[in-house]
Amino acid sequence: MKRAGVLGSPIAHSLSPALHRAAYSALGLDWTYDSYDVTEAELPAFVGELDGDWAGLSLTMPLKSAVIPLLDEVDEVAGLIMSVNTVLPFGDGWRGTNTDVFGIVRSLTARLTEAPRHATVLGAGATARSAIAALAELDVREVLIVARRPEAAADLVRLAGSFGLTGHAESFEPSRELLARDIVISTLPGSVAEPWAALAREAQGTLLDASYHPWPTPM
Template identity: 40%
Template sequence: MNSHEIIKAVVSEPVAQTPINHRAAVLGFPIAHSRSPVLHNAGYQALEMADWDYSRMECTEEDLPGIIGDADESYVGFSVTMPAKFAALRCADEVTERAQLIGSANTLVRTEAGWRADNTDCDGVIGALGELLGQRLDQINRALVIGGGGTARPALWALAQAGITEVTVLNRSDRRAELAPLVEALGLSVNFINFGHDIRQAAIDAEVIVSTVPSAAVAGHESDLGHAPVLDVIYEPWPTRLTIAAAANGYRTVGGHVMLAHQAFGQFEQFTAQPAPKEQMRQALERSLR
């Protein structure tokens, strides 16, 4: 065998693959855009967990019971995004107190008893608020939440945990009856307004703004709303017009990628029972968004 044949034989030798023994996935529809695999797989790589893999699965609310019911033992957990968050809560065998209170779950973890539902979106909002406000977070008392849907619920929970007691909820429709049990349980004083109110004054009165809606929902109102530090849950495209308006007025802003990272850290730790390598996960996410 000449040297060329030897090299060819070596190159052709199949590379041994580490078998995947532990799996997790993000469920939702649509799901191709999700950056969760970037975060979790970066964590596995950082901790040299070569037999772990995290993927995406299309899943509607109706699909979820079958997907988690048919998942083999290699699946240790699922991240859940819309439209399956409410189904995740209903299908769980155990539910954490905060997920029960919020009324939806973004995390399913396999346990000896079955599937445990949690909501780490709470961690995401708290982590993002911490980066936005730093030590000032302990000193503020008034917040404006834009939106009254699924993401507004963990936002209200996180604001209450941060010690904020006065919240204005700005939404096109009146959600006070729907949110009343959560608001009462959290001990919040909430004022509900719509876009017919003086939203500019509401923004000026707020010490922090959390926008939980698509950018189109506030289109045309950005200049009125950009009068406080802003956490905008949108991360693509970035920056949003709302955050540009706030930054032009001298206020700090953070995007949904910060919230996404912080909610993933808690999921990673629940799935793996290992401390999340936060720096490596965050760097991978930011590289992917560039």
């Protein structure tokens, strides 16, 4: 029986087991999928014990960057944004990829009615890095990075530049102006997003909330 699972810390809130088990059942796969509370310090030992029984791993915070040095190969986009959320068998080793970018692009494309040019990203973690890559695929020209830590926002501005986007770091002060964009992507945890929620409801653009816990989220 093949095994798979999602790693992170904390992990109890993850819906990945329910989603994957339902998919395996629909596909007739006799696979298991479980959640594992794994910290950055524990990750090397966990990856080192992977064997042929494993079909792959999903990764969430805080492991999306920490896993990269432990892998045999990382695909181009995941390497550029330094964020891996999926690990798959690769020859005798393991390969990292990122499905967040694809998911963000598909989700936004389903809602957009015209070509977007200006965007705002709330947050500066691993999911925000995926959001930058997704915005580049959508031919967005300019992105505002709103984060609590100025150094993290500056890092994302540099990342945006590497994808050909003009990036600007903004202070973490909720305002209508920062949300008056073609696209707003929130990667904020629910409680942190609360001050932005009322303003977001007034915005005319397309909002994507990457958080799903607690549900419904403030956004």
